[in-house]
Amino acid sequence: MSKQAHGSLARAFRASIAEDRAMLALDKQLKLQEAAKKQTIFELEKDCREFSSQQLSKEKSDTFDLNDPLRLRKEAQMRYGDADPRCGAASMLKFGGEDLMKAERKRQQQKQQVMFIEQQQFEKEMLIEENSDKKYIQETAEMIALRNEMETNEQNLRKELQQSQQAVNLDHAAGRARQQQELKEQESLLDAAELYHHGHDPFLNECKDNTNPNGRVRRAEYKGATKEERMQGLRILRQQAAEQNMQKYNEKVEDFRFQNLQEAARRQLILQERDKARNRRAMAEAMAKENLQLKAEKVQQTKAMNELYTNKFSDDFFAQFGTTTR
Incomplete structure (x- = not known):
């Protein structure tokens, strides 16, 4: 079989598997939807049944009193006493065999019977207590002794447990103290070794020449610039500082x-x-x-015009009257 045919078969097989998976997923989804639908229908039917049982029962109908087997028992009595407003002047006051106080009398009799029984039980208990005082005292003493013995045993057991716990705690404390002492000794040894290294290391103490015979600096032992180089750097820094200032x-x-x-x-x-x-x-x-000047001129003009067109009564006007002769 060629590689091409083999590849086509593999692709067909993968497509078939993918299709089967899709069908399974679709079937699972449909089943879930069907289950949800059935659950919804069941809940609706349940609600309908509950509503029917609560609201549509035979007892809830309007005509149930016609078919009620206990209708006569549920009906009111013919009369509740001589003061019943339903019984007028022409009504009978008491029927034959009628006993209106039967329920109350029966309740009082039951109550009295209960009181008698309780009194008898109380008397019997008093008699039993009088006869069993000694036995009760003896049992009480035995119980107290047993309790004291149990408390003593419990105290002894607790004391033993505390002693054993104390011993264990002391052992742990001693072990921790030994561990701390060992750690301190190890740290002391490490500190001493570090101090020895700092005191005898040629690189740290500069006890060797850091230049080769040819005059070049040994880079493995070179620790920094020389004094001249440092002074030159300082001069450069000072010059830069002066320039900045x-x-x-x-x-x-x-x-x-x-x-x-x-x-x-x-x-x-x-x-x-x-x-x-x-x-x-x-x-x-x-x-x-x-x-202001224009306003004053306008006022003068207005005044002149008013004088021109106004008849002014002067003394000459009044002096002309009575001067004519007949």
Whole structure:
């Protein structure tokens, strides 16, 4: 069989397996849905049965009193006594064989009988107690002795257990103390070894020359720069610090100059604003004066016009009366 045929068979087999799995999953899903449906139907039927048994029973019907076998027993009595409002003046006061106090008399008799029985039981118990006092005292003493013996045994057992527990605790404490002592000794040995290493290690103590015969530095034993190199680095750092200080000083000078320029510009702007305000105020005052002058001229014109078109009564007007002759 060729590889191609073998591959096609394998793919068909895998497809069949996948299809079977899908069918199984679908069947399982359908079964679950069917089970849920049956459960829902069962619960609905159960609710219907409960509702029918509670609300639609024969006893709940309107005509149940016609078919009730105990209807006569449930009916009210013909009369409840001489004061029954249903019995008028023409009604019989008592029927033959009627006993209205039967229930109350029966209850009183039962209550009295119970009291008699209780009294008899109490008397019997008193007699039994009088005869059994000695026996009770003896049993009580035996019980007390037994209890004391049990308490003593329990105390002894508890004491033994406490002693054994104490011994175990002491053994554990001694073991922990030994372990701590051993740990301290191990730490002491390790500390001593470390101190010895620090005191005798050639790399740490610099007891060997760190240069080769050819003048090169041994990198395995080289620990840092030489004094000249360190001094040169210090000079470079100081020079950089001086340059940074000079740069900061120049920045401060530039900032101060810029602030002065800003302050001068601010003052110039303030002066310009003051000049503008002064000019606006002068123009407003001049306009106000001109408005006042125009108002005064208008008033004068109005007054002249009123005098022109108004008949003024003067002394000459009144003096002309009575001067004519007949």
